[in-house]
Amino acid sequence: MSDTPAPVTPSRSLFIAGAGVLLLSIPFFAFGLGFLDTKARVEFSCQEGGPCTLVRAGWLTREAPVTFRLKQMTEARVDRRRSSREGENIYRPVLVTPQGDFPLAAHWMEKERQAQAPVISVNRFLEAGGLPAFSMWHDDRMRASRVGMLFTGTAVVVFLLGVGLTWRAVRRRGQERARGPEVSTG
Known part of the structure; x- marks a missing residue:
């Protein structure tokens, strides 16, 4: 067994990942709602x-x-x-x-x-x-909006993933602040 702690992703990286995933959900929402509004x-x-x-x-x-x-x-x-x-x-x-x-x-x-x-x-x-x-x-x-339902469902899943990553980043940032500044020895 080693004494080295498991690697921890810094809050900044989690914030960037969360923001990227949240931005990724936008086109899925746009296309999904567009297809849902097919005049059928x-x-x-x-x-x-x-x-x-x-x-x-x-x-x-x-x-x-x-x-x-x-x-x-x-x-x-x-x-x-x-x-x-x-x-x-x-x-x-x-x-x-x-x-x-x-x-x-x-x-x-x-x-x-x-x-x-x-x-x-x-x-x-x-x-x-x-x-x-x-x-x-x-x-x-119903027939015309199948693709819209798929895009919108995907958008919700991607959005929830982005919110989850952002929430983890906020919690990790709180942990980093509680520990204080780390001093690197070199």
């Missing part, structure tokens, strides 16, 4: 006789609503395209206006029947001259 909830509602509003929302914020008068809406249709992975068709409901096409769902769907349901509702509303009022929504926020 689409709400479309029409009052009797119009107007209709389209709102996209994430977990943290909502976009300003887009309002359409009854005369501005041409139709609703299902857009189709080939999936890059399986080569099969994927579908998305879209509101067609002279200003452009506005998706009624944030992501493409694998089943045409699922994409067709909102299209039928909107076209019935338009054919009936804006009667009766209706509201619908498509919420894909």
Whole structure:
């Protein structure tokens, strides 16, 4: 057994490590919160006789609503395209206006029947001259925010590690002060 004490990390080194780890958590928080706020909830509602509003929302914020008068809406249709992975068709409901096409769902769907349901509702509303009022929504926020949850979870773990290192540095600094200045002999 040796008489030499175990090496002790000085408080200054612990402070530097703690600060570095705390700074490392910032980009994880930024990207995590950004991905969590992906606008994957689409709400479309029409009052009797119009107007209709389209709102996209994430977990943290909502976009300003887009309002359409009854005369501005041409139709609703299902857009189709080939999936890059399986080569099969994927579908998305879209509101067609002279200003452009506005998706009624944030992501493409694998089943045409699922994409067709909102299209039928909107076209019935338009054919009936804006009667009766209706509201619908498509919420894909859970699917869209998986990456955000991973980044945010990592940010919390890294942040807690940084706080732990900083706390150890504060305690070590107190121990160093209690011992007093060390005199080196050389």
